[in-house]
Amino acid sequence: MGKTLFFKKGVSPQKTLMIIRKGKQTIEFTDKPKIIGFGSVVGKKEGEGPLAEWFDAIHDDVSMGGETWEKAEAQLQKESLAEAMRKANIKSQDVDLVFAGDLLNQCVSSSYGLKDYGIPFLGQYGACSTMAQTMAMASIMVESGVSNISSAVTSSHFCSAERQFRFPLQYGGQRTPTSQWTVTGSGSVILSNSKDKGLCVSDVCIGKIIDMGITDANNMGAAMAGAAADSIFQYLKDTNTNPSDYDLILTGDLGEVGTNLMYELLEKENINIRKRHSDCGLLIFDKDDPDIHAGGSGCGCSASVVCSYIMKKMVKGELNSVLFAATGALMSPTIVQQGESIPGISHIVHLQNID
Amino acid sequence: MGKTLFFKKGVSPQKTLMIIRKGKQTIEFTDKPKIIGFGSVVGKKEGEGPLAEWFDAIHDDVSMGGETWEKAEAQLQKESLAEAMRKANIKSQDVDLVFAGDLLNQCVSSSYGLKDYGIPFLGQYGACSTMAQTMAMASIMVESGVSNISSAVTSSHFCSAERQFRFPLQYGGQRTPTSQWTVTGSGSVILSNSKDKGLCVSDVCIGKIIDMGITDANNMGAAMAGAAADSIFQYLKDTNTNPSDYDLILTGDLGEVGTNLMYELLEKENINIRKRHSDCGLLIFDKDDPDIHAGGSGCGCSASVVCSYIMKKMVKGELNSVLFAATGALMSPTIVQQGESIPGISHIVHLQNID
Numbered sequence: 001m002g003k004t005l006f007f008k009k010g011v012s013p014q015k016t017l018m019i020i021r022k023g024k025q026t027i028e029f030t031d032k033p034k035i036i037g038f039g040s041v042v043g044k045k046e047g048e049g050p051l052a053e054w055f056d057a058i059h060d061d062v063s064m065g066g067e068t069w070e071k072a073e074a075q076l077q078k079e080s081l082a083e084a085m086r087k088a089n090i091k092s093q094d095v096d097l098v099f100a101g102d103l104l105n106q107c108v109s110s111s112y113g114l115k116d117y118g119i120p121f122l123g124q125y126g127a128c129s130t131m132a133q134t135m136a137m138a139s140i141m142v143e144s145g146v147s148n149i150s151s152a153v154t155s156s157h158f159c160s161a162e163r164q165f166r167f168p169l170q171y172g173g174q175r176t177p178t179s180q181w182t183v184t185g186s187g188s189v190i191l192s193n194s195k196d197k198g199l200c201v202s203d204v205c206i207g208k209i210i211d212m213g214i215t216d217a218n219n220m221g222a223a224m225a226g227a228a229a230d231s232i233f234q235y236l237k238d239t240n241t242n243p244s245d246y247d248l249i250l251t252g253d254l255g256e257v258g259t260n261l262m263y264e265l266l267e268k269e270n271i272n273i274r275k276r277h278s279d280c281g282l283l284i285f286d287k288d289d290p291d292i293h294a295g296g297s298g299c300g301c302s303a304s305v306v307c308s309y310i311m312k313k314m315v316k317g318e319l320n321s322v323l324f325a326a327t328g329a330l331m332s333p334t335i336v337q338q339g340e341s342i343p344g345i346s347h348i349v350h351l352q353n354i355d
Numbered sequence: 356m357g358k359t360l361f362f363k364k365g366v367s368p369q370k371t372l373m374i375i376r377k378g379k380q381t382i383e384f385t386d387k388p389k390i391i392g393f394g395s396v397v398g399k400k401e402g403e404g405p406l407a408e409w410f411d412a413i414h415d416d417v418s419m420g421g422e423t424w425e426k427a428e429a430q431l432q433k434e435s436l437a438e439a440m441r442k443a444n445i446k447s448q449d450v451d452l453v454f455a456g457d458l459l460n461q462c463v464s465s466s467y468g469l470k471d472y473g474i475p476f477l478g479q480y481g482a483c484s485t486m487a488q489t490m491a492m493a494s495i496m497v498e499s500g501v502s503n504i505s506s507a508v509t510s511s512h513f514c515s516a517e518r519q520f521r522f523p524l525q526y527g528g529q530r531t532p533t534s535q536w537t538v539t540g541s542g543s544v545i546l547s548n549s550k551d552k553g554l555c556v557s558d559v560c561i562g563k564i565i566d567m568g569i570t571d572a573n574n575m576g577a578a579m580a581g582a583a584a585d586s587i588f589q590y591l592k593d594t595n596t597n598p599s600d601y602d603l604i605l606t607g608d609l610g611e612v613g614t615n616l617m618y619e620l621l622e623k624e625n626i627n628i629r630k631r632h633s634d635c636g637l638l639i640f641d642k643d644d645p646d647i648h649a650g651g652s653g654c655g656c657s658a659s660v661v662c663s664y665i666m667k668k669m670v671k672g673e674l675n676s677v678l679f680a681a682t683g684a685l686m687s688p689t690i691v692q693q694g695e696s697i698p699g700i701s702h703i704v705h706l707q708n709i710d
Contacts, residue, residue, distance in 0.1 A: 024451075024475075025475050027501050067693065068690075068693045070687075070689060070690050070693065071690075071693065071695075096379075097561060101478075101480060103461070104687065104689075105460040105461070105687045105688075105689060106458070106460070106480065106482065106685065106686065106687035107480045107685075108685070108686065108687045108689070108690045110480075111564055111685035111686075111698055111700075112685075112690065112695065112698070114564070115564035115566055115685075115698050118563050118564075119563065120379075120380050120561040120562060120563050121561075121562070121563060121564050121700060122479070122481070122488065122492070122561060123456075123479065123480035123481055123482075123488075123685070124477070124478065124479060124480065125456060125461065125462045125465075125478035125479065125480045126477070126478055127461065133477065133478075137477070137492075140495075140496070140499065140501055141495070143499075144495065144498075144499035144500075144501070145499075146382050146495055146499070206452060206475040206476075206477060207475060207476065208473050208474065208475050208476060209466055209469070209470035209473075209476050211470055330461065330462075330463070330466035330467075330470075330478070331461065331463065331466075332425075332459065332460040332461035332463045333460075334425060334459075334460060334463070335423075335425050335426075335463045335467065338422065338423045338425065338426065340426075340467065343466055343467070343470050345466075345476060
């Protein structure tokens with residue numbers, strides 16, 4: 001059958017399980033899928049930032065030795081999944097499903113990056129919320145018994161994103177103060193139905209599309225803030241918990257502007273998360289870097305931060321309960337040029353250490 | 356919370372369920388999610404074709420009264436989901452999840468078309484395999500107890516696709532004999548955990564990405580044939596069934612060229628499906644139409660055919676077991692221009708009448 005790889009696996013035993021769907025948008029797991037491996041691969045700028053020591057690999061050459069930015073980004077995904085599988089001590093044949101997506105037109109860095117692994121593939125589009133979306137999907141597949149081992153992968157690349165969403169690099173255009181710097185990076189997670197204790201996904205919340213009427217494509221943070229606030233509000237309500245029940249509430253890439261807007265929106269509902277909130281876009285780069293403006297962004301932003309710094313801290317026991325709320329702006333340059341506003345979405349994954 | 360709509364729903368009862376994962380890629384359901392509604396909305400050319408009487412709505416004006424093709428396509432999705440919900444006798448507040456995707460950059464017809472429904476949203480990218488992919492995802496969510504009611508939506512639009520993948524319409528370019536005509540249409544399906552008998556999803560098979568090395572973007576059928584053959588082969592093997600066990604094996608949009616290649620590939624494995632195979636791309640338009648060349652294509656092709664003709668025939672009992680193998684080409688114009696080949700994928704949904 002051409003280049004098909006046939007994997008030898010037995011039939012999975014019948015599984016009885018329970019999933020409780022709490023409230024309107026949150027799904028709580030009873031068995032809780034285990035994170036058995038994770039990997040992060042980033043570019044030069046990320047490797048010069050405050051989280052440098054936490055990444056599994058840093059590529060000074062962001063072309064990755066390839067001919068184009070799209071192929072470079074595909075390579076990032078290939079490598080981060082390889083690293084996650086290496087840590088999980090498994091091979092691609094052992095992975096039942098891969099959920100992957102990215103920002104590129106027709107999500108090509110995902111399909112081209114992962115096609116050679118021969119893992120049954122489900123392309124996901126959540127813009128910069130993709131890390132949480134793919135993890136949520138993979139978790140559900142494991143928890144439900146559909147899959148023994150599922151994976152979640154995403155990426156972004158500064159150069160491919162600039163050319164597609166804004167201008168080719170050679171244009172040398174000025175960027176506004178509210179704009180963000182797309183991270184060159186990829187993160188991968190492997191989830192399994194292992195009965196071992198440790199880092200797991202405890203519950204997930206699927207977001208609704210929230211349109212705040214923002215039309216400025218240089219202010220994505222504002223476009224996504226409403227979605228972040230909505231999903232966090234909904235999650236806390238569904239689970240009947242408070243911000244203080246979590247060590248950290250981590251958004252994906254709201255950046256400076258979006259973060260402040262989200263705080264305001266939540267505080268209108270009497271929810272204050274300021275003391276335990278961080279944003280991956282504000283963690284990954286040095287705040288004083290004049291290029292960064294409002295912070296890091298892209299699918300690869302939350303992916304590389306979560307799949308390195310956050311998960312490694314959790315494995316060490318320095319964090320035990322993290323609410324990861326990735327945020328995405330569901331627009332295209334075409335439709336924004338047509339005068340439409342930019343809707344946002346936020347999916348939440350609750351990462352927890354289980355003793 | 357801005358424009359958020361809050362829906363009033365009770366907590367779902369705890370559900371004990373079983374899913375058996377057969378073999379490597381096929382997931383068999385024991386409860387079998389019921390299709391409680393489906394809708395199809397198409398454009399002028401489709402409404403002049405052989406299946407005209409089966410569609411729920413035909414728009415002679417493919418601008419849908421809007422200002423742009425992208426907004427027109429979004430409107431198609433909005434309408435097909437409305438029709439499916441109407442038939443299911445439910446409102447958007449009753450739908451727990453929507454899985455949707457399309458061919459446009461950043462899947463904008465899905466997000467813009469569906470955002471106002473306020474249904475928790477999971478963007479999917481499977482290119483023209485999206486109808487099967489979204490139905491598979493929605494089915495799994497219902498079967499597993501994550502969701503009571505889930506929906507699957509997709510679309511394509513000739514004008515938005517031509518501009519994005521090939522040339523603006525005004526260019527008036529010649530199309531090759533192997534090229535296909537992107538369908539202007541949308542299909543939606545609503546699945547529920549209803550205990551009623553009738554049309555349901557019995558099992559699904561998640562495809563792998565299969566790259567046959569095809570580089571001609573005007574010959575998508577050939578690019579996808581390998582994936583179709585691979586998934587059908589795998590499905591039959593996983594389920595230990597033969598083509599004769601099904602009333603119909605229906606591919607999405609292989610068209611004339613891809614169909615013949617798929618037959619050849621399957622026959623190398625001693626599988627002959629010729630007697631019970633049809634292709635949505637060859638059903639939706641008149642074979643003698645000189646514009647159509649190799650057949651219809653696009654996410655909306657299989658979506659509008661399956662969510663009208665096929666499902667209506669099944670409801671009438673004229674078909675009882677249909678293997679729907681949608682196929683997608685996971686490329687973008689950018690990456691093909693960079694010299695890459697075009698990988699394909701095929702997901703399978705087994706539709707069955709349960710007495």
